[in-house]
Amino acid sequence: MCEDESIEVAANRVLQERTGLDDIFLKQFNVFSEPERAKRNPIVQDLIDSGANPDLKWFDQRFISVGFYALVDFSKVEPTPDSISDLCAWKNLDEVDSLILDHLQILNKALETLRLQLNYQPLGYNLLAEKFTMPELQRLYETILAKELDRRNFQRKILSYSILNKLEERKTGGAHKAPYLYEFNLENYQKALQNGLYGGW
Amino acid sequence: MCEDESIEVAANRVLQERTGLDDIFLKQFNVFSEPERAKRNPIVQDLIDSGANPDLKWFDQRFISVGFYALVDFSKVEPTPDSISDLCAWKNLDEVDSLILDHLQILNKALETLRLQLNYQPLGYNLLAEKFTMPELQRLYETILAKELDRRNFQRKILSYSILNKLEERKTGGAHKAPYLYEFNLENYQKALQNGLYGGW
């Protein structure tokens, strides 16, 4: 974060630098400030225990991170490293095993937050093509939740939010029955983002 | 926040200094980092516009705040100012109109977060006496939500979470029919705190 920008603006900037995308859903979820968090990493612990590398001072530094997660259509983006990154690439969640510092905890907290927010926030805009099919939207939810959902119940639930416009067109060219195309009803989508989808108390 | 403590520990410490309480529900909800946020305050704006007080440099400083909210039984606490506070006192929400910086926005964001969390987190432990009545718990929810709830539906919903133990005793001495006393089932309460109360997807 630079001196003249808010943390949100900074997060947007970094996202822009690495993906080229702008106006992306970006959500602050937690601050990580544990003094020893750099050293809590098992890899770092192994290094310290082994006494191998004497140059561990870096891990004595104090880091304070504000976690953000963004929702990005990865097929549209070629990730590019910025000035402080050597490598910037897409990974499947199940490929991610070791990360520096406590970044694995951060990732898990982000996932947890995202899954919670799914209960009262609509999702999918700018993650899908402008016109998309119901199965495509469902795959998106299933990917994030890492579990399968019932086709018919998913459709009913999503449609009940009235954030979608059903189009006359169908998506042809697929191997089976042509599914209808939908687009987001932006007005209602925005409203749902602000007011939430779940009634609660 | 000192150099050797996390932001959570620091928040706990400050809460402890001002209330004397420990082990209180304390939840991080947002980071506020807008560069101009000190100046965005209408009172400060008036000052600047009037040109009255030339000593406005303080508002040029960059503040970054991590917002926490705590749930405290105010009847048990005599708030006491700490080293950086002149005054520390309880206020009703409707008495709060002007605050320095953007602290009014922070307060509102805290309330919004709390009300959302009410949908999937139990609430009441250490806000009520060890034994309490259903109406007392309901008042608590009604106060936070700033709206009335149906007695019978409230009871059913809360009981369905099975975070309460119903006791044989009744609270006598009141002017009317003696209500039953309840206590929290701490084991289930903790579970509910971790796993959430609402099923969702």
Added chain:
DNA sequence: ACAAAAGTGTTATACGTACACCCATGC
């Protein structure tokens, strides 16, 4: 006796879940 608070119950409706059936398309 009465008002006010509290216990308990009922009913209609909405929602989530788990299914079954039919239709279109490529092989």
Added chain:
DNA sequence: GCATGGGTGTACGTATAACACTTTTGT
């Protein structure tokens, strides 16, 4: 024609909302 994916519908259980009746207690 058959496997597969997709559109649509139904039955069941549970949760929510709205509402009524009875019991207790102090005045």
